[in-house]
Amino acid sequence: MTTTDAIVSVRGLTKAYGGRTVVDHLDLDVAPGEVVGLIGANGAGKTTTVECLQGLRRPDSGSVRVLGLDPVRDADRLRPMIGSQLQESGLPDRLKVREAVRLFAGPDAVDADELLERFGLSHRRGYAFGTMSGGEKQRLFLVLALLNRPRLVILDELTQGLDPAARREVWASVTQLRDAGTTVMLVTHELDEAEELCDRVVAMRGGRVLDAGTPAELVARHAAAATVRFGLPAGRPARDLAALRDLSGVADVVRTGDQVAVHGDRSTIAHVGAWLVGHGPIPDDLRVEAPDLEDALLTLLEGPADQKEAA
Amino acid sequence: MTAQTLTRSTETAVEPTRSRRHPSAGRRLLTTELRLIGRDPMTLTFVLVFPIVSMLIIGGSFGTEPDEVFPVNPSHWYVASYFSVVIGATGLIMLPVRIATYRERGVLRRFAAAGFPRWSFAVAQMAVGLTAIAVSGAVLLIAAAPVYGVPTVEDPAQVAAGVVIGSVLFVSLGVLLGTLLPSARAAQAVGLMLFFPSFLLGVGGPPPAVMSDALADIADKLPLAMVTDVIRQGWLGLGDATGTLATVGVLAVAATALAARRTAL
Numbered sequence: 001m002t003t004t005d006a007i008v009s010v011r012g013l014t015k016a017y018g019g020r021t022v023v024d025h026l027d028l029d030v031a032p033g034e035v036v037g038l039i040g041a042n043g044a045g046k047t048t049t050v051e052c053l054q055g056l057r058r059p060d061s062g063s064v065r066v067l068g069l070d071p072v073r074d075a076d077r078l079r080p081m082i083g084s085q086l087q088e089s090g091l092p093d094r095l096k097v098r099e100a101v102r103l104f105a106g107p108d109a110v111d112a113d114e115l116l117e118r119f120g121l122s123h124r125r126g127y128a129f130g131t132m133s134g135g136e137k138q139r140l141f142l143v144l145a146l147l148n149r150p151r152l153v154i155l156d157e158l159t160q161g162l163d164p165a166a167r168r169e170v171w172a173s174v175t176q177l178r179d180a181g182t183t184v185m186l187v188t189h190e191l192d193e194a195e196e197l198c199d200r201v202v203a204m205r206g207g208r209v210l211d212a213g214t215p216a217e218l219v220a221r222h223a224a225a226a227t228v229r230f231g232l233p234a235g236r237p238a239r240d241l242a243a244l245r246d247l248s249g250v251a252d253v254v255r256t257g258d259q260v261a262v263h264g265d266r267s268t269i270a271h272v273g274a275w276l277v278g279h280g281p282i283p284d285d286l287r288v289e290a291p292d293l294e295d296a297l298l299t300l301l302e303g304p305a306d307q308k309e310a311a
Numbered sequence: 312m313t314a315q316t317l318t319r320s321t322e323t324a325v326e327p328t329r330s331r332r333h334p335s336a337g338r339r340l341l342t343t344e345l346r347l348i349g350r351d352p353m354t355l356t357f358v359l360v361f362p363i364v365s366m367l368i369i370g371g372s373f374g375t376e377p378d379e380v381f382p383v384n385p386s387h388w389y390v391a392s393y394f395s396v397v398i399g400a401t402g403l404i405m406l407p408v409r410i411a412t413y414r415e416r417g418v419l420r421r422f423a424a425a426g427f428p429r430w431s432f433a434v435a436q437m438a439v440g441l442t443a444i445a446v447s448g449a450v451l452l453i454a455a456a457p458v459y460g461v462p463t464v465e466d467p468a469q470v471a472a473g474v475v476i477g478s479v480l481f482v483s484l485g486v487l488l489g490t491l492l493p494s495a496r497a498a499q500a501v502g503l504m505l506f507f508p509s510f511l512l513g514v515g516g517p518p519p520a521v522m523s524d525a526l527a528d529i530a531d532k533l534p535l536a537m538v539t540d541v542i543r544q545g546w547l548g549l550g551d552a553t554g555t556l557a558t559v560g561v562l563a564v565a566a567t568a569l570a571a572r573r574t575a576l
Contacts, residue, residue: 075426080425080426084421084424084425086417086421089424090417090418092347094347095343095347099343103340104425105339144425
């Protein structure tokens with residue numbers, strides 16, 4: 001991807017507050033149609049980065065281009081093309097849902113009633129913002145973010161405060177956006193959300209990129225081994241376990257009393273499963289611990305800085 | 312609705328015909344803000360109810376005959392004075408609290424991110440302030456009419472200039488304070504601290520004739536007292552206040568310039 005193709009192109013972005021550097025020479029590209037997640041601990045600079053993309057913060061140095069425009073200089077042209085769901089932002093308490101939609105709807109807005117229906121808010125049209133639950137407020141913010149057919153959607157802490165059903169509904173909406181070719185940037189602490197929705201994730205710490213790639217790539221590079229645990233079936237000689245060590249992908253087999261733990265890469269899960277089926281009986285207490293993005297991020301955050309400098 | 316309908320096609324170049332009739336972002340914001348002031352308890356309490364109730368109480372406390380303290384009917388003195396209570400309450404309490412609340416809750420960030428022009432929020436708040444003053448001032452006079460009567464305006468030009476320029480001064484001050492104060496609580500505390508001394512010394516409290524020299528000196532220098540003097544003197548025919556009006560005008564220009572600089576979202 002060249003920088004001219006990119007929906008978002010950031011080079012050397014640096015931003016400090018009161019002498020504390022929050023974003024530190026960040027490079028980032030987002031291709032058209034990508035769903036990119038920014039993940040990392042609190043204070044990693046994720047929100048500041050997306051605020052710079054929206055022109056809400058002026059970078060101290062570096063170059064930022066969004067849809068080919070400078071977010072600060074071209075703010076009036078750019079902002080209507082970005083749908084934003086901002087962290088820690090609200091609406092006037094006494095503003096009603098239908099009034100909010102009317103306020104934010106530009107000339108090219110979609111049918112707001114259909115959007116409200118889709119996000120389960122049509123029965124709340126006459127309700128004031130201050131009377132809505134946290135989940136309803138988040139869904140309203142999503143409606144407002146999608147109202148004007150944005151080319152780039154920035155979602156900061158998208159599902160914060162949502163119940164599991166509402167989360168799934170919102171995830172389905174983001175998936176639809178991706179399928180329609182909309183570029184989405186997701187800032188999230190919910191790593192299952194990033195794993196489910198993102199084509200690519202960018203792990204950040206201290207304002208710098210630690211690593212970037214598909215969730216599977218990050219898991220493969222940084223997550224701990226997979227583990228399969230089971231109780232030793234009655235009557236099985238312990239020496240059989242030696243055969244497990246020879247299976248592809250297996251790194252170690254540990255026996256503690258009658259409990260067995262087989263460690264290895266992700267392929268271990270399949271090979272051990274096949275072995276158990278082939279050498280029955282299958283243990284009732286079989287458990288699989290597969291590494292996920294959370295494991296990968298924790299490993300990354302505990303590791304040395306400057307593992308990777310561009311995303 | 313399909314996902315395709317939610318997104319802007321990069322190939323779409325034809326503007327829908329309805330876009331020509333669609334209200335601008337600034338106009339939508341103004342309409343919404345004007346609708347919201349009627350639901351704001353701070354506005355209803357301090358800008359509408361408080362001036363009327365206190366005017367009705369104090370306006371009947373000194374009788375209706377002029378004396379050595381009041382050069383005109385005391386009730387009329389207070390009816391003419393209380394119009395600027397509305398101006399002061401709008402600028403020193405309503406607007407600072409409203410704007411600081413918006414900032415504190417991230418409403419302004421949301422407006423900015425959604426592409427509302429930088430000037431639109433400030434203009435909307437100024438319009439809200441001026442509308443609140445006009446409506447509350449009219450209701451004040453309607454409430455005063457059957458009880459004390461509304462005195463004849465002796466110098467309409469001076470009264471109109473005092474109301475307009477005084478309103479611009481305090482609305483700008485309100486926007487400025489709202490952008491400077493860090494939270495709604497701070498805005499409320501500072502606003503009340505500025506409003507009540509101004510109200511008691513310069514507008515709705517004891518008449519200047521019974522004040523000590525020190526208090527009268529302080530009152531003379533309060534912007535709200537200056538606005539009151541211009542309106543009251545023109546309204547009741549108590550003299551020319553061109554000099555005071557000029558001072559109010561200079562303050563209004565300065566406050567408006569500062570507010571304009573501070574209101575970039």
